Amino acid sequence: xxxxxxxxxxxxxxxxxxxxxxxxxxxxxxxxxxxxYRADAPVEGKVAVVSGGGSGHEPTHAGFVGVGMLHxxxxxDVFVSPTTEQIIAAIKKVNGGAGxxxxxxxxxxxxxxxxxxxxxxxxxxxxxxxILIDDDVAVSQSAYSHGRRGTGTTVLAEKICGAAAERWYxxxxxxDLCRRVxxxxxxxxxxxxxxxxxxxxxxxxxxxxxEIEFGVGIHGEPGRERMKIKDADVLAEKMAxxxxxxxxxxxxxxxxxxxKGAWVDIELTSEPLRPGxxxxxxxxxxxxxxxxxxxxxxxxxxxVCEAKGLKVxxxxxxxxxxxxxxxxxxxxxxxxxxEMVTLWDAPVRTPGMRxxx
Amino acid sequence: xxxxxxxxxxxxxxxxxxxxxxxxxxxxxxxxxxxxYRADAPVEGKVAVVSGGGSGHEPTHAGFVGVGMLHxxxxxDVFVSPTTEQIIAAIKKVNGGAGxxxxxxxxxxxxxxxxxxxxxxxxxxxxxxxILIDDDVAVSQSAYSHGRRGTGTTVLAEKICGAAAERWYxxxxxxDLCRRVxxxxxxxxxxxxxxxxxxxxxxxxxxxxxEIEFGVGIHGEPGRERMKIKDADVLAEKMAxxxxxxxxxxxxxxxxxxxKGAWVDIELTSEPLRPGxxxxxxxxxxxxxxxxxxxxxxxxxxxVCEAKGLKVxxxxxxxxxxxxxxxxxxxxxxxxxxEMVTLWDAPVRTPGMRxxx
Numbered sequence: 143x144x145x146x147x148x149x150x151x152x153x154x155x156x157x158x159x160x161x162x163x164x165x166x167x168x169x170x171x172x173x174x175x176x177x178x179y180r181a182d183a184p185v186e187g188k189v190a191v192v193s194g195g196g197s198g199h200e201p202t203h204a205g206f207v208g209v210g211m212l213h214x215x216x217x218x219d220v221f222v223s224p225t226t227e228q229i230i231a232a233i234k235k236v237n238g239g240a241g242x243x244x245x246x247x248x249x250x251x252x253x254x255x256x257x258x259x260x261x262x263x264x265x266x267x268x269x270x271x272x273i274l275i276d277d278d279v280a281v282s283q284s285a286y287s288h289g290r291r292g293t294g295t296t297v298l299a300e301k302i303c304g305a306a307a308e309r310w311y312x313x314x315x316x317x318d319l320c321r322r323v324x325x326x327x328x329x330x331x332x333x334x335x336x337x338x339x340x341x342x343x344x345x346x347x348x349x350x351x352x353e354i355e356f357g358v359g360i361h362g363e364p365g366r367e368r369m370k371i372k373d374a375d376v377l378a379e380k381m382a383x384x385x386x387x388x389x390x391x392x393x394x395x396x397x398x399x400x401x402k403g404a405w406v407d408i409e410l411t412s413e414p415l416r417p418g419x420x421x422x423x424x425x426x427x428x429x430x431x432x433x434x435x436x437x438x439x440x441x442x443x444x445x446v447c448e449a450k451g452l453k454v455x456x457x458x459x460x461x462x463x464x465x466x467x468x469x470x471x472x473x474x475x476x477x478x479x480x481e482m483v484t485l486w487d488a489p490v491r492t493p494g495m496r497x498x499x
Numbered sequence: 500x501x502x503x504x505x506x507x508x509x510x511x512x513x514x515x516x517x518x519x520x521x522x523x524x525x526x527x528x529x530x531x532x533x534x535x536y537r538a539d540a541p542v543e544g545k546v547a548v549v550s551g552g553g554s555g556h557e558p559t560h561a562g563f564v565g566v567g568m569l570h571x572x573x574x575x576d577v578f579v580s581p582t583t584e585q586i587i588a589a590i591k592k593v594n595g596g597a598g599x600x601x602x603x604x605x606x607x608x609x610x611x612x613x614x615x616x617x618x619x620x621x622x623x624x625x626x627x628x629x630i631l632i633d634d635d636v637a638v639s640q641s642a643y644s645h646g647r648r649g650t651g652t653t654v655l656a657e658k659i660c661g662a663a664a665e666r667w668y669x670x671x672x673x674x675d676l677c678r679r680v681x682x683x684x685x686x687x688x689x690x691x692x693x694x695x696x697x698x699x700x701x702x703x704x705x706x707x708x709x710e711i712e713f714g715v716g717i718h719g720e721p722g723r724e725r726m727k728i729k730d731a732d733v734l735a736e737k738m739a740x741x742x743x744x745x746x747x748x749x750x751x752x753x754x755x756x757x758x759k760g761a762w763v764d765i766e767l768t769s770e771p772l773r774p775g776x777x778x779x780x781x782x783x784x785x786x787x788x789x790x791x792x793x794x795x796x797x798x799x800x801x802x803v804c805e806a807k808g809l810k811v812x813x814x815x816x817x818x819x820x821x822x823x824x825x826x827x828x829x830x831x832x833x834x835x836x837x838e839m840v841t842l843w844d845a846p847v848r849t850p851g852m853r854x855x856x
Contacts, residue, residue, distance in 0.1 A: 144728055200790040432787075
């Protein structure tokens, strides 16, 4: 296993310590239990935006800690959820008195630990909204979740809600905004290569030299099909059409009612993208993809979206939600409204996303 | 060859077109001959900072076009120098009447085309300063250059000189600054894997599963030695010591005298780093290295530098000067002074480097 690591057991901690050293004015690390938090936490009177999940998706989530985005992030080991203890410790640290928005990717273990965190917070008089992200068009059933998995839209939700928290949105308004970002976002990914989880030391799957995994999940889960590699334009169009042709997606999710201290069922519908819709187009590297290849894909994505009558008003191209060193790319299309655009354009200063996106 | 490309022949153009689509307010592309330039070029009365070289090092250089950094960048094909025609066209486009600073990596073909560009500019009454970057401690002789190659310090010089150009530095002051950044910067790189140039379609070298190339050049040139992979801390310390123990490096380079229209010899000396020196520590991904691995390396680099009595006052960790999808990392240490720090901290808005570095 060729990696710049000391031991798989110390990898997450050492990388977070390095990140905190590189951004001393923005980020701090709590080592036991481990989480990253804003250097100025807690921010009095503002809702704190918190996220977390398995490591290996960097800069998601710890790299998004900083002004204008997350107040704290709780990383598990690579592709392993964090513990409830981490979530509780992070909530304690960043609670500024106005409540906590937990942004949670649809994955059983993540949902479980954030649920326990919200319930604990209730006993302490801290209101928590746990909003689920379930945007992956390709991965709708797996051993680890029910319904679609959370992927690229997570990054956009954290940026937009982080900006809203800076502008003193209250918890109800933030929860509604985060839910709206989620139902308006859709993602689809492909992998050219597998990745290697440090604790396992072997690639997550095998794939031949001329094949790709079309519709790959955030950890390299099999998606729609394995197919021969295609020209970038052909592949980008196929990926875009998976999102553009996705019909209405209806599901029931559980949300925490922080006033009653109870779980309630919420009906969600993601409406299909329609001509005239304003969108943010996001092309993401899975970790090891050269930047110019992302731009080649973005170029075609824009063409396909415009041919469908969509207006590409904002965009993001780069390495934001990864599967370790996997070579691959995902597309996320987010239907925008005025409020989201204003918040998207707001300043952000974190290790992984910076003003000038 | 697994890549998100259409054809090797169209890869550079299509990726630049995609980049310009992603940053419409900042960057434009001229297709024939191909170069990237600031959307607001020419900037009247300011020196224009121009760079260029083979593609494959993205975001270097085209990704650094924008406010606070480059006015234009001329990309060749992957690992192939641009043409004189590209340099001339870019100079014409961005000339704002105060002259041009060309930042040139030490590589015969790059030096040649920028030299012809400066000579052409002289005939048009446009003063050009061509400043060489030759900072790679590991690669001091190759088939492609005499003396050390230019690598990580190029990024820092483009950032610092770009900020100075925004502040109305005149050409003489900018040339002196760029030369000062160069002689105060030193770099050293290692590769875990080779990379694949699209037009060739095969990896640049072969290396076994437990070996690394220690002291690798910007294109994967063999460096100091091939060795067994080591723990990140051991490797980071070895890399740091290559830079920290490097003695004074003296060389004679040719610079263009834009007043006389002649080439003159200049003596340069890079003094070794000494206890008490203030430095910027830069850990760079060669393209395919996961971000957390860079932070693990950065963590140890800082420790080694501080143990030697250096003061790490600024830092940069990320993907800035690459060899396509190579997994590997380079360290650059730059001795800072007050002026460099002020310019480093100035705003920058480009695709590849943004305010909040």
